[in-house]
Amino acid sequence: MTIDRRLALLDHLYAVYDRFCLSLGDLACRKYCADCCSRNVTMTTLEGLHLLRGLDTEAQDKCLAALAGVDDQPIFRPRWTTNQIAARCRDGLDPPEDDAVHDGSRCPLLADAACTLYPLRPFGCRCMLSRQACGVNGYADVDDWVLTVNTVFLQTIEHIDRPGCFGNMQDVLQALGSEDRCTAYREGRAPTEAPGLIPNQPAPVLMVPPEHQEGIRPIWEEMQRGMTG
Ligand code: SF4
Ligand code: SF4
Known part of the structure; x- marks a missing residue:
């Protein structure tokens, strides 16, 4: 699939997810509520390219400089992709341990407690939807139904x-x-040699528990409309 087609599909998935968010009841998430904005956010290369393409050269440089400024600080580096975890679950294996770095770090792309590239933020930021302000308990209070929908989007x-x-x-x-790696990726090669990156995998099975299978169907159909159109 060409990179432009992949980017168009990502736009479609973001739009479907925005509509899903509107269907949810009261959430604590508000502008300037940014306890969830840590340096542990994960993303795919597609979301990264989508983000960078939405910025002009000056904003790109600023974004990359902000990240370089915290280069020496610990971050969570995933060892498994969502679809690798799905394959383990399908095979009856336990999901791997989460070895995230929970050090209260702040995302360097925040300014005055607001995301500087909010409309372009990756899915991992979009899907943080908590019923209570995270500052109250020290963690996000995410409904199981939201977790299921989030997983289906991450897998897709x-x-x-x-x-x-x-x-x-x-x-x-x-x-x-890096210009070389970005060109390679646009041309259909994975920048696997870049530090910390692991190759994406096909979805082996969608991780939807029985009690959510009926509810996910219309969302899945809406997601698919963009995939087949
Ligand atoms: S996930 Fe938590 S910290 Fe982030 S916006 Fe929502 S309530 Fe605030
Ligand atoms: S990219 Fe934006 S929304 Fe995501 S963690 Fe950073 S500041 Fe928060």
Whole structure:
């Protein structure tokens, strides 16, 4: 699939997810509520390219400089993609341990507690939807139904972004900030040699528990309309 087709599909998936968010009841998420904005955000190369393409050269440089400024600080580097975890679950294996770095770090793309590239933020930021302000309990209170829908979107974005990679937002954007790697990715090669990135995998099975299978159907059909159109 060409990179332009993949980008168009991602726009479609973001629009479907926006409509899903409107269907949810009261959430605590508000502008300037940014406890969830850590350096642990993960994303695919497709989301990274979508983000960088939405910025002019000056804004791109500013974004990459902000990430480079915290280069020496610890970040969560995933060892498994969402679809690899799905394959383990399908095979009856336990999901791997989460070894995220929970150090209260702040995303360097925040300014005055607001995201500087909010309309372009990756799915991992879009899908943080909490019923209570995270500052109250120290974690997001996410409904199980939302977690299921989020997983289906994460699996789908990874599935369509092949050959592409998954990793921490900092690693993905820095890899795409290199002209050679970005060109290689646009031409259909995965920048797997970039530090911290792992190759995306096809979705082996959608991780939807029985109690959510009926509810996910119309959302899945809406997602598919963009895939087949
Ligand atoms: S996920 Fe938590 S910290 Fe982030 S906007 Fe929502 S309530 Fe605020
Ligand atoms: S990219 Fe934006 S929304 Fe995502 S963690 Fe950083 S500041 Fe928050």
